Amino acid sequence: MIHASLTELRAALDAKKISSVELATLFLDRIEQHNPALNAFITVDRDGALAAARAADARIAAGNAGPLTGIPLAHKDVFCTEGVLTTCGSKMLSNFVSPYDAHVVSLLKAAGAVNLGKTNMDEFAMGSSNENSHYGPVRNPWDTTRIPGGSSGGSAAAVAARLAPIATGTDTGGSVRQPAGHTGITGIKPTYGVVSRYGMIAYASSLDQGGAFGASAADCAQLLSAMAGFDERDSTSLERPAEDYARELAAPASDQPLAGLRIGLPREFFAEGMAEDVRAAVEAALEQYRKLGATTVDVSLPNAKLAIPAYYVIAPAEASSNLSRFDGVRYGHRAAEYRDLAEMYAKSRAEGFGAEVKRRILVGTYVLSHGYYDAYYLQAQKLRRLIAQDFQAAFAQCDVIAGPTSPTTAWAIGEKTDDPVQMYLSDIYTIAVNLAGLPGLSHPCGFGGGNLPVGLQLIGDYFAEARLLATAHQYQQATDWHLRRPG
């Protein structure tokens, strides 16, 4: 049961081969056993999970089960969960028991999914390695001396180590795709506006988007279908009818199920900077795609190199505004000693935020300060337009875009912590997708040196989630990388 797909778990629950309570207990016991070595969870909610599992069992017995009823999952600790500690990886929220549920959390509750707990993450989702968590780094299940990626590293590590079959995440600059790549699992970030941001603690609002982790594209499709949908409480939520993202998974019975699919290869993604072991795995995956009937075509994203500079203006600017709410008045950490209100703010924020969060707030404060707005934020938003236009030009020549998820496999814990800029550059292939607001997916495509997973990124045009998932699913029908498990 531990390694079963969602389809297999659904069948076992419906056939009463296992109850939801037994299934939840199985995963809770695994968390108890393996979490001390991985630190993937900040909070484990055994009582809440068992209560939800009992309710799910009643629903299954009554014949009212939906696709996810009784299925255990984990939520990234960025999602507010009523009555459960919600820290966002920060000391600032170390005592914050949320009084309400995020939209994603309420949707999954209503679907009957069983929340096992809240996963570790980079503080306020700012980071690429999970080392920025106040609750300690998450360790990569493939090699516990290495990072799992970030910022949704706890969710990725939990699914990779099968402490949960599926998990939620968020992706502002690659925070679902990059950790999925580094931990050998599948992760999807949908088109901006598809998943509601209500109750998802804000980092950079024009980029933040909820996403899904699973062992396979098929599992991700089911989770995403339950998470997505219009929500009037998020002003950037898109008014679109609900979708079944698994609808294109069944392919025609053919040994060339991807015949006719044109895969664009941006030459900028295959230039210098990609490690040789990553390149070898990605090239082999592209060869596999060609065997499945797809053709590859060279495309260009000439402004992609500007994505990181533009991101490090837009994201810190929005973060400095969003995080001004943490003032020690209504919730969160308040300093013990202060002489006046100004000092209370300054000390509470100095004590409550970690180093990287403070750096991004300071960068954002500067670029938004008087006289600098046009030179920084506005310029970055114009570059965003150019980057988005590059993708549209590329999609005139291809159906999906493919390339590496990250330039290297997972690095050693501590290797990049002293140099923020080196850390930022590791997101070179993922960030442009957020700036353009496009959907992106990472799936495992082999191993590099040290038996570390390599991820392949697929990027689709707006609202092409079902196609991305179907493409990855066909690859996973023909390969077994997604079935490999860490020792």
Place this chain on the structure above:
Amino acid sequence: MSLTTEQVLRIAGLARIELAEGDVEATRAKLNGIFGLIEQMQAVDTSGVEPMSHPQDVAQRLRDDVATEADRREAFQRVAPQTEAGLYLVPKVIE
């Protein structure tokens, strides 16, 4: 571009983040590294390009001006550092 110590202290003041004296120089060095990365943007001619704030260029939705939220003051104040009689307490601002 290179930030001066005075600029770093001014930004920290605007951001309401106390910066310990011993941390100012290290903060300044790291911020300058980040701005070194950001400055690459300035070389690009973007005249005539419309800034993009939402990928779908949607308009802000409007709704009727009616109360939709229930009063949950007690639940929300339970997580506050200091409250009294339904009010949030802060240090005295007016003498």
